[in-house]
Amino acid sequence: xxxxxxxxxxxxxxxxxxxxxxxxxxxxxxxxxxxxxxxxxxxxxxxxxxxxxxxxxxxxxxxxxxxxxxxxxxxxxxxxxxxxxxxxxxxxxxxxxxxxxxxxxxxxxxxxxxxxxxxxxxx
Amino acid sequence: xxxxxxxxxxxxxxxxxxxxxxxxxxxxxxxxxxxxxxxxxxxxxxxxxxxxxxxxxxxxxxxxxxxxxxxxxxxxxxxxxxxxxxxxxxxxxxxxxxxxxxxxxxxxxxxxxxxxxxxxxxxxxxxxxxxxxxxxxxxxxxxxxxxxxxxxxxxxxxxxxxxxxxxxxxxxxxxxxxxxxxxxxxxxxxxxxxxxxxxx
Numbered sequence: 001x002x003x004x005x006x007x008x009x010x011x012x013x014x015x016x017x018x019x020x021x022x023x024x025x026x027x028x029x030x031x032x033x034x035x036x037x038x039x040x041x042x043x044x045x046x047x048x049x050x051x052x053x054x055x056x057x058x059x060x061x062x063x064x065x066x067x068x069x070x071x072x073x074x075x076x077x078x079x080x081x082x083x084x085x086x087x088x089x090x091x092x093x094x095x096x097x098x099x100x101x102x103x104x105x106x107x108x109x110x111x112x113x114x115x116x117x118x119x120x121x122x123x
Numbered sequence: 124x125x126x127x128x129x130x131x132x133x134x135x136x137x138x139x140x141x142x143x144x145x146x147x148x149x150x151x152x153x154x155x156x157x158x159x160x161x162x163x164x165x166x167x168x169x170x171x172x173x174x175x176x177x178x179x180x181x182x183x184x185x186x187x188x189x190x191x192x193x194x195x196x197x198x199x200x201x202x203x204x205x206x207x208x209x210x211x212x213x214x215x216x217x218x219x220x221x222x223x224x225x226x227x228x229x230x231x232x233x234x235x236x237x238x239x240x241x242x243x244x245x246x247x248x249x250x251x252x253x254x255x256x257x258x259x260x261x262x263x264x265x266x267x268x269x270x271x272x273x274x275x276x277x278x279x280x281x282x283x284x285x286x287x288x289x290x291x292x293x294x295x296x297x298x299x300x301x302x303x304x305x306x307x308x309x310x311x312x313x314x315x316x317x318x319x320x321x322x323x
Contacts, residue, residue, distance in 0.1 A: 004220060005227030009266055012234050016262035023256050042250040082196060088154025101155045103256045109156050110198060112248040 023103075034094065036074045038067065039114040050074075050094075050117075063111045074106065074117055081110035092117040132181070139166040139186040144194060151268065157202070157240050158264040161233055161272050163190075167211065168225055168232070168276040169283075176215050183207045201247075202240045209239035225280070226273035233269025237261035 034050045040057065048055065048069060054077065055067045065086075066077040073093030076086040086108035090100075097104040097117055106115040124132075142162040152158045163186055170179035187207050191200025214232040217223060241261055245254040 001226055002222050002224045004223035005230070008217075008223070008227045008231050009270070012230065012262050012266050016259040016266075019255065019262070020259035023259070039250045039253070041248065042245075044250075083156075083199075085154045085156050090154070101152050101158070101260050103260070105253050105256055107156060107249065107253060107257070109244060109248055114248075114250055114253050116253065 034120040035118050036067075036069055037116040037118055039116070041112050045113075057113060059111070063113075065108055065111055065113045067115055074115055076106050076108060076115065079108050079111060079113070081108055083110065085109065086113075094119060132178070132185075135166050135170065135182055136185045136189070139163040139182060140190055140193070142166065143186065143190045147194070152264065155260070157237060157244070157261060159268070161236065161268050162275070164210075164229065164232055164236075164269075164272045165276040165279060167214070168229055168273070169280060171214055171218050171228075172225060172280060173283075179215065180211060183211050198247075202243045205243035206236035206238075206240035209242075210236035224273075225277045226270060229273025229276060230266055230269035233272065234262055234265035237265040 036048045036050060038045045038048070038055065038057070040059070045057065046055070050069065050072070052071060053069045055069065057065045057067070063080055065079045068075050068077040070091070070093075072095070073091045075091035076089065079086050086106050089102055089106050092100060092102075092104055092106060092115075094117075097119060104117040104119065108114070140163075142165065146160050146162055149160055151160055166186075167179055167183055170182050184207075187200060187204045191197065191203065195203065210232040213235040214228050217228045217231050218225075238258075238261070241249075241254055241258060245251065249257075
């Protein structure tokens with residue numbers, strides 16, 4: 001390990017920390033209550049308050065995602081994508097959204113469906 | 124391209140493919156798209172340090188295409204290709220920098236691979252906000268996996284060079300008893316490799 005190796009590593013970690021902090025501070029600036037925002041492609045598809053509900057997004061081309069909203073979080077119940085990444089990403093809750101690897105997001109890349117848990121006040 | 128070169132390319136492509144395939148059994152972060160060990164990058168590092176830019180680019184393209192068709196599927200192939208092109212460019216540039224070892228190059232490669240992947244995903248499927256939220260994790264993951272593959276590549280290259288020095292000393296009497304077609308092919312490959320390494 002040489003000097004410039006350490007510089008590269010330090011620079012990348014700093015950049016990561018800066019983006020992370022910026023995202024936390026300037027995030028979405030949600031003023032209201034906690035809510036779930038569902039994106040299709042890269043547009044907002046629906047905003048839903050955080051209370052138990054199941055939402056099915058059927059894109060009509062064989063791509064179907066079922067999103068389950070709970071009292072304190074949201075998860076992808078089923079998806080017709082081949083890799084099932086979004087199912088393995090598990091539930092985002094009001095408690096775990098800062099420590100999950102994907103933060104407050106559930107992402108189904110193949111079906112282009114993203115789910116964001118917007119936390120009250122904090123974001 | 125002569126026969127030796129073709130043999131070497133075939134071998135390196137196979138090693139990269141197998142490493143990429145093995146990786147799915149080593150979950151780094153289950154379900155998180157884009158985060159993996161990147162073991163196949165050791166082969167690219169080998170090509171960058173001991174061969175040349177053209178060979179490294181060809182290997183990268185072969186790896187992305189073949190593992191796309193065999194394992195990953197067309198959309199994942201697109202993301203890997205975006206990551207592969209950017210990370211290769213970054214690694215080729217940085218490996219000439221003084222005071223930087225293969226570990227730093229590997230870290231830069233891992234990180235830029237993740238950036239390229241995410242950029243492609245952002246263009247195709249992701250809202251910008253998700254990209255920004257996801258980027259720090261991908262940077263962190265790229266650093267850690269880049270370190271690991273860098274260390275692996277460093278010791279692999281060291282081992283290959285040591286073996287090759289030994290092989291060259293043995294060469295005056297190459298017809299040792301254990302000479303099989305495979306062994307002689309391998310020895311030939313390693314000999315060429317070190318020859319180019321010395322020039323560089």
